[in-house]
Amino acid sequence: MGEKTHYDVIIIGGGVVGTAVLRTLSRYQLKAALLEKAAEVGWGATKANSGIVHAGFHNKPGSWMAKLCVAGNSKYDQLCEELDVPFQRNGVMMVARTPEEEEILRHFYQQGLENGVPGMELLDGDAARRLEPNLAEDITLVLRAPSGGIVAPFTLAAALAENARANGADVYTEVEVAGVSHGEDGFTITSKEGVTWKATYIVNAAGLFADDLARMCGLDVPSLIPRKGEEYILDQRVSNLVKHTIFPVPTPKSKGILVIPTVGSNIMIGPTALEMPYKDDLSTTAVGLDEILSFTQRLVPKIKRRDIIAAFAGIRAGSPTGDFIFETSHAGKAVHLLGIESPGLTAAPAIAELAAQMLADAGLPLNEKPDFNPRRPRVIRFKKLSDEEKEKVIKENPLYAHVVCRCETVTEGEIVDAIRRGARTVDGVKFLTRAWMGRCQGGFCTPYVVKILARELGVSPLEITKRGKGSELLMAEAKSFLRGGETNA
Numbered sequence: 112m113g114e115k116t117h118y119d120v121i122i123i124g125g126g127v128v129g130t131a132v133l134r135t136l137s138r139y140q141l142k143a144a145l146l147e148k149a150a151e152v153g154w155g156a157t158k159a160n161s162g163i164v165h166a167g168f169h170n171k172p173g174s175w176m177a178k179l180c181v182a183g184n185s186k187y188d189q190l191c192e193e194l195d196v197p198f199q200r201n202g203v204m205m206v207a208r209t210p211e212e213e214e215i216l217r218h219f220y221q222q223g224l225e226n227g228v229p230g231m232e233l234l235d236g237d238a239a240r241r242l243e244p245n246l247a248e249d250i251t252l253v254l255r256a257p258s259g260g261i262v263a264p265f266t267l268a269a270a271l272a273e274n275a276r277a278n279g280a281d282v283y284t285e286v287e288v289a290g291v292s293h294g295e296d297g298f299t300i301t302s303k304e305g306v307t308w309k310a311t312y313i314v315n316a317a318g319l320f321a322d323d324l325a326r327m328c329g330l331d332v333p334s335l336i337p338r339k340g341e342e343y344i345l346d347q348r349v350s351n352l353v354k355h356t357i358f359p360v361p362t363p364k365s366k367g368i369l370v371i372p373t374v375g376s377n378i379m380i381g382p383t384a385l386e387m388p389y390k391d392d393l394s395t396t397a398v399g400l401d402e403i404l405s406f407t408q409r410l411v412p413k414i415k416r417r418d419i420i421a422a423f424a425g426i427r428a429g430s431p432t433g434d435f436i437f438e439t440s441h442a443g444k445a446v447h448l449l450g451i452e453s454p455g456l457t458a459a460p461a462i463a464e465l466a467a468q469m470l471a472d473a474g475l476p477l478n479e480k481p482d483f484n485p486r487r488p489r490v491i492r493f494k495k496l497s498d499e500e501k502e503k504v505i506k507e508n509p510l511y512a513h514v515v516c517r518c519e520t521v522t523e524g525e526i527v528d529a530i531r532r533g534a535r536t537v538d539g540v541k542f543l544t545r546a547w548m549g550r551c552q553g554g555f556c557t558p559y560v561v562k563i564l565a566r567e568l569g570v571s572p573l574e575i576t577k578r579g580k581g582s583e584l585l586m587a588e589a590k591s592f593l594r595g596g597e598t599n600a
């Protein structure tokens with residue numbers, strides 16, 4: 112049992128929404144902290160999505176989703192520049208193949224105009240194929256929105272948390288909130304292990320579990336609807352298949368199954384949309400793969416099963432109203448962010464500002480910090496450097512001469528940098544550096560990453576985990592190189 116400092120605001124949940132709220136609050140003269148149950152931030156829906164910064168034509172005009180998607184999208188250039196997070200406005204295309212689909216597509220075009228989506232255009236099939244030669248021949252009409260983009264969502268969450276910490280906020284990981292009570296001295300938040308935190312205000316950003324957290328605060332909220340999405344990643348050999356993110360016309364349940372370029376240069380295909388009774392089933396299935404292949408091959412016929420190198424699944428916090436839900440309890444001092452399904456990644460920067468405003472409306476003073484620094488120290492991405500730049504960084508730090516992940520050309524210097532920025536696990540290193548994300552899927556680099564983590568964290572390699580407690584990678588120090596010596600990867 113133990114008790115931590117009294118905070119002005121505690122945020123529960125370290126996905127892209129919680130970390131964006133924390134970073135927004137770190138602008139002001141107040142004490143804020145974030146509690147996250149996983150070993151690192153960004154490992155809920157935030158790490159397992161399509162990474163699309165939506166343009167904003169998918170959502171019903173006037174809805175929170177429509178307003179916050181367009182507003183969030185417009186903040187991405189500055190945000191990602193300040194935080195040095197990979198982001199590209201590659202543009203999105205919604206495609207139609209039949210007169211019925213064309214009618215639906217025109218409806219989304221009108222909706223985009225009402226939502227204020229900039230720069231949209233309608234193209235016939237041939238004009239679209241001049242921009243995207245691999246689009247199917249039977250596509251007749253395309254809605255193109257150049258403001259659509261792609262981002263590395265887990266990098267964004269980690270960068271938001273890192274910058275918030277640099278501006279005085281605290282982040283506690285491996286803290287699962289199990290109880291929330293309220294008394295004269297504000298909120299008492301108790302973890303599963305019995306540690307307590309005190310706060311005057313709280314923000315519930317617990318994603319798929321935000322309904323459980325809201326109920327802990329005494330709110331009677333409808334249950335969120337877990338909706339699984341499987342995604343499949345293609346080899347970089349076929350990274351030039353498309354430049355735009357390609358959408359079909361949507362289904363009533365989801366935006367449909369897409370072809371998605373990523374900032375890591377792999378094309379991704381997916382996601383499925385399957386409602387489930389559970390919040391923890393992250394399995395991928397042969398049925399899901401077949402569904403995704405048959406849908407995406409109709410958009411881009413050159414997609415081949417043999418090019419798939421990896422798969423994952425994420426679970427959407429499906430909203431029972433079909434829109435984001437913003438609730439308060441305790442006279443506004445607890446703000447609950449519910450049903451933050453897609454376009455939640457896109458909207459996160461705008462949701463964060465809304466949450467801060469809701470806290471201010473309940474009495475939280477928001478006085479700007481004169482020394483707030485919005486910038487995160489630049490990340491050296493060795494693979495992207497010119498030969499001269501490579502020589503320069505190696506001269507300054509020879510660890511950049513040692514390539515640990517051969518598939519993605521990730522150096523020891525980058526891995527050490529990721530650990531110094533907060534990575535504690537093999538997955539944390541993977542998400543921040545891309546070591547393990549190539550064709551061999553960690554087959555070569557894992558022992559070296561384990562060894563570097565152990566050395567930098569000053570612990571035994573036996574303590575290094577893939578993704579937190581219970582996922583230790585080694586049972587014994589069987590190999591001598593794990594105990595010391597060179598990492599001759």
Ligand SMILES: Cc1cc2nc3c(=O)[nH]c(=O)nc-3n(C[C@H](O)[C@H](O)[C@H](O)COP(=O)(O)OP(=O)(O)OC[C@H]3O[C@@H](n4cnc5c(N)ncnc54)[C@H](O)[C@@H]3O)c2cc1C
Nearest residue numbers: 124126128148155156157160161163288318340455456457
């Ligand atoms: C397959 C799929 C594809 C998607 N594609 C896109 C897309 O392309 N573009 C887009 O804009 N959106 C997309 N989304 C939606 C987007 O991923 C989410 O809206 C966004 O990630 C939500 O972020 P969050 O912070 O609310 O939730 P999460 O990332 O789930 O974060 C919630 C956090 O709360 C923590 N937590 C939960 N309970 C507790 C507790 N009791 N104590 C402490 N911590 C707790 C969790 O561990 C988790 O880290 C997609 C979603 C899925 C599943």
